[in-house]
Amino acid sequence: MAIVFGLSAFLSWQSREPVYEGKPLSYWMEQLNSISLHENALEAIREIGPLGVPSLLAEIRRGEPMLPRLFRETWSKLPVRVRDRIPKPKGRNYAREGQYAGALVMLGAPAIPQLLTAFGDPSENVRLAAVRAIRVVGINAEEPAPGLLHLLNDPNSQVRVEAVYALGQRNDRKQFVPLLIGALKDTNTAEAAIRVLGCIGPAAESAVPELAGLLKTGNGPMWVQAAIALCRIRHDVNGMNVLVSELPHAADSSACLEIIAGLGQMGSTAKPAVPVILRMVNDPGWGSGRELLIQAARQALNEIDFAATAELGIEAQ
16 A cells, blocks of 8 residues: 555656656656766756756655665664675765756756745755755845845754855845854854855955954964955955965965965055965976966966066966
């Protein structure tokens, strides 16, 4: 009876799916993994458009199918002699779940109203997928903010982080500076809030005392992010000194790129950083990552000291 009921429910759900060229949305989602039909699947999902949002959210809400999950959880508790006689369960298919969340992004701005409604969904998977899509698609002042603000207090830390970044995508983000300052107190959202405050720039002046306090902690990546934010907000010399001292110790080219970009935001105030930037970028030890560093340095030095671009070994632009 349970099997019959489950099959009936599945068929009922499938019948409600939007269709493109006679095939349901779930078929086209599966074809995203097909080499021959991938482009067709992308076209189908875009053509289905916002009509596909309820089905996509339903699949995200459903998450991992129950039987594989139960099998995996049970298998780990079985005696070794039993486990040796049965196949090992497959890991959770996060790639598939990610595809459904990614499809929400493909639908673009027309899906925003339904995504905003999904912020109140009881499933944390749905809330996370919705706010991530909003972050990528972007949301303007014309769209209501209360649901997004509510997510700043979501019990799921990933949802809170994405909500902070989504606020940073709004064209009226300046008005949310007090809330972003509050997000600095949450260890999970602090780094995201620092980055967004830095992107807001001088309009985030009220955040300077809190960011200056973080600068004094010497706390790894957050320390660097606070310095970059202060540079972007008020061209803070203390922030520049932190970045200059940290640049030679950057763990990888990605960290270097971020620090160099932060110094570039300071303009001519960052002239003391020029020799350090040149030493870092002209170091052949960066290998294939050096070209990206040169591009970042060129852009930064154009703002700091245009004449110094000649020392990059490339034509100044």
